[in-house]
Amino acid sequence: MNGIVAYGTYLPYFRLDRKAIGDALGGGGGKGSRTVASYDEDTTSMGVEAARATLRGAPKLAPAAVYFATADPAYLDKTNATAIHAALALDDSAMAFDMVGSIRSGAGAMRAAIDAGRPTLAVISDIRTGLPGGGDEREGGDAAVAFLLADGDANTPVLAEHVASASASAEFLERWRIPGDAASRQWEERFGEHAYVPLADAAITSALKQAGATAGELAALIVAGPHGRANKRAQAAVGAKPEATADDLTGTVGNTGAAHAGLLLADALDRAQAGDLIAVVSLADGCDVTIWRATAALPSHRQKVPVAAQAASGGKVAYATFLTWRGLLKREPPRRPDPQAPAAPPSFRAEAWKFGFTGSRCQACGTRALPPARVCMKCHAVDKMTPERMADVPATIATYTVDRLAYSLSPPVVVGVLDFEGGGRFTCELTDVDPKAVKIGDRVELTFRRPMTAHGVHNYFWKARPMRGA
Amino acid sequence: MASNGIRDRVAIVGMGCTSFGEHWDQSVSDLLVESSQAALNSANVPIDMVDAFWLGTLFSGQSGLTLSRPLKLNYKPVSRLENYCATGSEAFRNACYAVASGAYDVAMAIGVEKLKDSGISGLPSIGAPEDGTRAGLTAPATFSLLAPAYCKKFGVDEGAFKEAMTRIAWKNHKNGALNPRAQFRKEVAKDVIACSPQVAGALGIFDCSGVSDGSAAAVIVRAEDAYKYTDKPLFVKALSFIAGPATGPIDPDYDYTTFPEVVASATDAYAQAGIKDARAELAMAEVHDCFTPTELVLMEDLGFAQRGTGWKEVLNGTFDLEGELAVNPDGGLKSFGHPIGASGLRMLFEAWLQLRGEAGKRQIASVARGRKLALTHNLGGAPGECVSFVSVVGSERS
Numbered sequence: 001m002n003g004i005v006a007y008g009t010y011l012p013y014f015r016l017d018r019k020a021i022g023d024a025l026g027g028g029g030g031k032g033s034r035t036v037a038s039y040d041e042d043t044t045s046m047g048v049e050a051a052r053a054t055l056r057g058a059p060k061l062a063p064a065a066v067y068f069a070t071a072d073p074a075y076l077d078k079t080n081a082t083a084i085h086a087a088l089a090l091d092d093s094a095m096a097f098d099m100v101g102s103i104r105s106g107a108g109a110m111r112a113a114i115d116a117g118r119p120t121l122a123v124i125s126d127i128r129t130g131l132p133g134g135g136d137e138r139e140g141g142d143a144a145v146a147f148l149l150a151d152g153d154a155n156t157p158v159l160a161e162h163v164a165s166a167s168a169s170a171e172f173l174e175r176w177r178i179p180g181d182a183a184s185r186q187w188e189e190r191f192g193e194h195a196y197v198p199l200a201d202a203a204i205t206s207a208l209k210q211a212g213a214t215a216g217e218l219a220a221l222i223v224a225g226p227h228g229r230a231n232k233r234a235q236a237a238v239g240a241k242p243e244a245t246a247d248d249l250t251g252t253v254g255n256t257g258a259a260h261a262g263l264l265l266a267d268a269l270d271r272a273q274a275g276d277l278i279a280v281v282s283l284a285d286g287c288d289v290t291i292w293r294a295t296a297a298l299p300s301h302r303q304k305v306p307v308a309a310q311a312a313s314g315g316k317v318a319y320a321t322f323l324t325w326r327g328l329l330k331r332e333p334p335r336r337p338d339p340q341a342p343a344a345p346p347s348f349r350a351e352a353w354k355f356g357f358t359g360s361r362c363q364a365c366g367t368r369a370l371p372p373a374r375v376c377m378k379c380h381a382v383d384k385m386t387p388e389r390m391a392d393v394p395a396t397i398a399t400y401t402v403d404r405l406a407y408s409l410s411p412p413v414v415v416g417v418l419d420f421e422g423g424g425r426f427t428c429e430l431t432d433v434d435p436k437a438v439k440i441g442d443r444v445e446l447t448f449r450r451p452m453t454a455h456g457v458h459n460y461f462w463k464a465r466p467m468r469g470a
Numbered sequence: 471m472a473s474n475g476i477r478d479r480v481a482i483v484g485m486g487c488t489s490f491g492e493h494w495d496q497s498v499s500d501l502l503v504e505s506s507q508a509a510l511n512s513a514n515v516p517i518d519m520v521d522a523f524w525l526g527t528l529f530s531g532q533s534g535l536t537l538s539r540p541l542k543l544n545y546k547p548v549s550r551l552e553n554y555c556a557t558g559s560e561a562f563r564n565a566c567y568a569v570a571s572g573a574y575d576v577a578m579a580i581g582v583e584k585l586k587d588s589g590i591s592g593l594p595s596i597g598a599p600e601d602g603t604r605a606g607l608t609a610p611a612t613f614s615l616l617a618p619a620y621c622k623k624f625g626v627d628e629g630a631f632k633e634a635m636t637r638i639a640w641k642n643h644k645n646g647a648l649n650p651r652a653q654f655r656k657e658v659a660k661d662v663i664a665c666s667p668q669v670a671g672a673l674g675i676f677d678c679s680g681v682s683d684g685s686a687a688a689v690i691v692r693a694e695d696a697y698k699y700t701d702k703p704l705f706v707k708a709l710s711f712i713a714g715p716a717t718g719p720i721d722p723d724y725d726y727t728t729f730p731e732v733v734a735s736a737t738d739a740y741a742q743a744g745i746k747d748a749r750a751e752l753a754m755a756e757v758h759d760c761f762t763p764t765e766l767v768l769m770e771d772l773g774f775a776q777r778g779t780g781w782k783e784v785l786n787g788t789f790d791l792e793g794e795l796a797v798n799p800d801g802g803l804k805s806f807g808h809p810i811g812a813s814g815l816r817m818l819f820e821a822w823l824q825l826r827g828e829a830g831k832r833q834i835a836s837v838a839r840g841r842k843l844a845l846t847h848n849l850g851g852a853p854g855e856c857v858s859f860v861s862v863v864g865s866e867r868s
């Protein structure tokens with residue numbers, strides 16, 4: 001049986017109240033909130049977080065491939081999926097490919113993983129915004145989601161069986177962006193509606209026919225895409241039961257672009273019962289439909305923190321800070337040395353440490369070293385180390401400081417001296433944190449981030465964030 | 471294996487020190503000419519009589535040419551070295567060893583740094599290309615880690631600790647106000663210090679040393695030759711330099727209330743000098759007050775105060791100019807700023823003045839009462855990962 005054996009979602013910590021946009025710009029903010037990727041996040045780092053949440057659900061199955069999809073890739077030319085592959089410490093033999101640049105690439109990564117014939121991790125991540133005051137800024141949202149597709153076995157059972165897939169492709173100019181532009185452009189809204197509705201009808205009809213099901217049998221019907229009105233028209237046209245349509249999260253999270261169909265599927269899996277049929281309709285430059293059937297294994301293997309709980313948590317970000325983070329408000333830099341970009345050869349040599357947070361443990365005396373060392377700090381044994389991945393080991397704040405001088409897009413910088421459970425100490429930046437609330441003894445967990453970009457090089461590394469509610 | 475030391479084998483017979491500050495009108499070369507000339511004049515030695523030179527600078531030049539070019543040295547050996555913030559002291563230490571070894575009769579140690587040409591605040595960044603995984607803390611942030619750790623370990627109220635920090639800054643500025651060479655020559659009120667803008671952790675602007683340009687130099691000869699040059703030489707009693715394993719930031723056993731490197735270098739230096747009770751025997755100490763909590767912790771690491779009591783001793787005035795043991799009588803890094811390569815020799819210059827009774831308004835009374843030893847101390851790096859230097863000099867050969 002081919003299907004989803006694990007899934008996980010990541011919503012960044014910060015929320016922008018839409019009202020704050022209206023307050024700053026004099027009207028037009030709207031209701032609710034949207035998620036906001038922090039200054040130290042990008043689609044790659046968020047993808048890592050969603051993938052980590054997913055792989056926690058399938059500890060016995062290593063993916064043989066990673067497909068990464070986003071409309072907002074951190075790099076062009078260079079593959080972004082390799083950073084995710086490294087951060088997950090996957091075997092070198094596992095493939096890592098990008099499918100980037102368009103919203104539809106999310107549906108493509110999912111379909112490719114379904115068809116892969118090997119355990120494949122589809123990671124879909126997006127950061128959405130537009131020019132200040134516009135609808136894309138207001139209605140967009142940032143999120144990442146990942147699904148592990150495999151045949152399933154007793155250790156790693158299928159949670160949602162793949163039942164049917166159908167697509168309808170078409171070329172038309174509805175939403176587009178020239179590489180490098182800060183915002184998308186969109187044709188007149190009614191035109192998109194006209195183009196999408198028949199495509200949706202064709203793909204949905206075909207998928208239901210393959211599944212041997214009627215619209216009335218769908219327990220959940222998900223329609224996602226960049227065109228809100230087309231989504232609503234397509235949803236209504238299917239003829240599913242009213243209760244099959246759940247909250248589309250646009251009020252609390254926003255429309256998360258390439259990630260949105262996956263995010264809503266994860267939300268449905270958080271609640272679905274064995275036997276439920278779930279149809280996912282993605283409307284982006286055509287229509288891609290997938291129908292899933294929840295299995296008996298699902299209720300005991302859901303992701304740890306459901307989408308609804310993730311959506312309900314988080315902290316506020318001010319509108320000016322949001323604009324600064326997205327590069328739309330250029331702020332005066334401090335009179336400090338320019339940040340130094342990481343160099344390629346040292347980063348290459350340190351891949352397991354920098355991306356995988358793999359330290360070492362002395363075989364002679366058991367002392368852990370972060371970063372990995374050749375000589376033990378306690379017993380001075382030389383080259384008696386074994387690698388030890390520490391990315392999922394919780395830590396406690398031994399001491400900390402608030403650095404108001406260090407350069408950051410989000411000052412002040414909070415730095416913690418972390419003592420890890422089972423040994424090992426490392427000093428690193430804290431993130432998603434209120435400087436006034438940090439205390440010695442607080443528990444923290446690691447999160448993969450992009451601390452800075454200098455001279456066109458993204459620096460990826462780990463930070464620590466407060467362990468919340470878990 | 472032992473640290474044998476070179477007690478009383480070499481002597482300082484001349485010193486020079488520029489004023490420290492924002493020397494917009496003086497180049498690195500100008501500063502080097504000025505301090506070297508002052509040291510040579512003080513020793514009554516023509517430059518041709520100096521056999522070898524050790525130049526300390528971290529950012530302001532590379533190679534011996536940084537010194538030989540401005541001084542137009544006639545084909546003499548010049549070593550340029552750095553050892554973080556102990557750079558100036560390291561130049562001195564190596565020059566002393568060269569004379570003690572018999573390799574040279576007369577050596578000069580000279581330090582210089584020109585920080586104000588960079589246009590940024592703090593120190594310029596240096597370093598080899600790296601993988602981007604080190605937490606980018608600023609220097610004040612790393613030293614600010616001392617305050618909460620100390621308070622927690624010894625059960626000290628954070629307000630009382632901050633008061634001790636403030637008093638250190640107040641004391642050093644008070645001393646600096648009496649020093650014509652200092653960058654800042656004004657007393658600063660305690661409430662101004664305490665309420666200064668926050669920099670990192672509990673540190674305000676006035677808890678941090680300044681940034682300045684400066685240079686200082688010393689002429690070193692064999693101890694038996696010392697009185698040929700001056701009737702008031704200073705004899706080198708001890709030189710200790712320690713580089714720690716830098717494990718503090720990765721070792722859960724390190725608690726951020728001490729600099730083990732300082733303890734090790736002080737222990738070594740006291741053994742070399744034959745000092746049993748530093749607080750009772752020293753006339754003064756110049757210590758590395760890069761940030762006020764650093765000086766507080768140093769009082770304990772150097773053995774001037776019992777563990778957990780340094781803050782009280784500070785508040786009681788033990789280390790004031792008129793106190794039991796004057797610490798940073800010249801005003802310290804707080805009043806001078808910290809031109810890296812020059813600072814260690816600037817500290818030594820104060821020992822030179824004080825032990826010879828030439829410190830004017832800052833003259834320490836205990837020297838007249840017979841105390842003959844002075845200590846200088848440098849620290850480079852951060853808590854848990856630093857280098858430390860301690861010297862002891864004295865006005866009498868034992």
